[in-house]
Amino acid sequence: MIHIRFIFILLFSLQSLNAYNLYDNRIEDKIWKSGETLLGFMQENMLPLKLYYEMDVEDEKLSSDIQANTICHILRDENYDIKQALIPLNEELQLHILRDTNQSFRMSVEPILYQSEKKTLVLNLENVLSKDIVAKTGNFQLSVEIEQMFRKSFDFTRLKLDDKIVVFYTQKMRMGKFYGSQNVTAALIKNKSKKHYLFLAKDGNYYDEKAKTTDTTSFMQPCKYRRISSRFTKKRWHPILKRYRAHHGIDYAGPTGTPIRAAYGGKVIFMGTKGGYGKTIVIRHKGGYKTLYAHLSRFKNSVRRKNVKKGTVIGYMGNTGKSTGPHLHFGLSHNNKWINPAHKITFKGGLQGSKKQEFLKVVKEYKGKIEQLLKET
Numbered sequence: 001m002i003h004i005r006f007i008f009i010l011l012f013s014l015q016s017l018n019a020y021n022l023y024d025n026r027i028e029d030k031i032w033k034s035g036e037t038l039l040g041f042m043q044e045n046m047l048p049l050k051l052y053y054e055m056d057v058e059d060e061k062l063s064s065d066i067q068a069n070t071i072c073h074i075l076r077d078e079n080y081d082i083k084q085a086l087i088p089l090n091e092e093l094q095l096h097i098l099r100d101t102n103q104s105f106r107m108s109v110e111p112i113l114y115q116s117e118k119k120t121l122v123l124n125l126e127n128v129l130s131k132d133i134v135a136k137t138g139n140f141q142l143s144v145e146i147e148q149m150f151r152k153s154f155d156f157t158r159l160k161l162d163d164k165i166v167v168f169y170t171q172k173m174r175m176g177k178f179y180g181s182q183n184v185t186a187a188l189i190k191n192k193s194k195k196h197y198l199f200l201a202k203d204g205n206y207y208d209e210k211a212k213t214t215d216t217t218s219f220m221q222p223c224k225y226r227r228i229s230s231r232f233t234k235k236r237w238h239p240i241l242k243r244y245r246a247h248h249g250i251d252y253a254g255p256t257g258t259p260i261r262a263a264y265g266g267k268v269i270f271m272g273t274k275g276g277y278g279k280t281i282v283i284r285h286k287g288g289y290k291t292l293y294a295h296l297s298r299f300k301n302s303v304r305r306k307n308v309k310k311g312t313v314i315g316y317m318g319n320t321g322k323s324t325g326p327h328l329h330f331g332l333s334h335n336n337k338w339i340n341p342a343h344k345i346t347f348k349g350g351l352q353g354s355k356k357q358e359f360l361k362v363v364k365e366y367k368g369k370i371e372q373l374l375k376e377t
């Protein structure tokens, strides 16, 4: 009896010792919590706070943009202290915190490296669409994206056995796993004899073969302005500063005190100070959209935690936070990803003019390829 107990204890201690050794150089996935800040993360992990306070102005603002549920990779040493941390800012750029051999830390914005490959998926429906897509590609994210794309234009309950699906997409892989959005460029659902198409336009939205969309969420410009001082970009190399930059919004420069209006109806879910963004408001809208209004001089306090209509004044333009002159930083996110607000402001239910003509050419090309694929199956 004693022997058995002894062996158990021995086994247990061996196991924990093993786990302890393994912990050295182990990469941990950390999920960024809702409301979590970079400063809070640094305090929690006892990182030197001067890293944060000496941050470049633009980088500090980007750090306020880290979305909830972002997966960060953290490498710790045997004392559970951070050796390295990679915190994604969007699908292209990440904050890299690194402790060097002198035990001093550095932090920089770096590109996220991933592999991408153009793929075509053709399938005859055998089971449930999402299951069939995963069975054929192993790519769960792709099935999610296709369902989201067609959510408003196609009733999935109408799918029948042997319906055909054709998808053109760019598969992104990182560290041996599917990574980020799978960038569907064209998709067809052939339901009995009826064809439902969606194509990606240069503005980042999906339209049908006539350049129309069923997404009715059209945002208004949130304020009057003198000029646009900065536009949206996910990744830009700054040749003079020699660093990567991103800007998750549009900057509208104008006089302090210019009224700022809700770009769409929704609920004010945040009204307070947000890192380099200074006085900031966040509104949640239907359909997975959120808008962010930053650097405000003051809030309209009566709308705090209230539902507001499109056009309601929510605050006033200012220069709070890290800002070099009065302007509004206007951000728009969809399903927790920053998107270019410009496209949703000029929205008219479909593409117009030269953009439409250009799009229809792409549609024609894809339809030709799709017809060919359907003939072959």
Ligand SMILES: [Zn+2]
Residues within 6 Å of the ligand: 230, 247, 249, 250, 251, 328, 329, 330
């Ligand atoms: Zn900005």
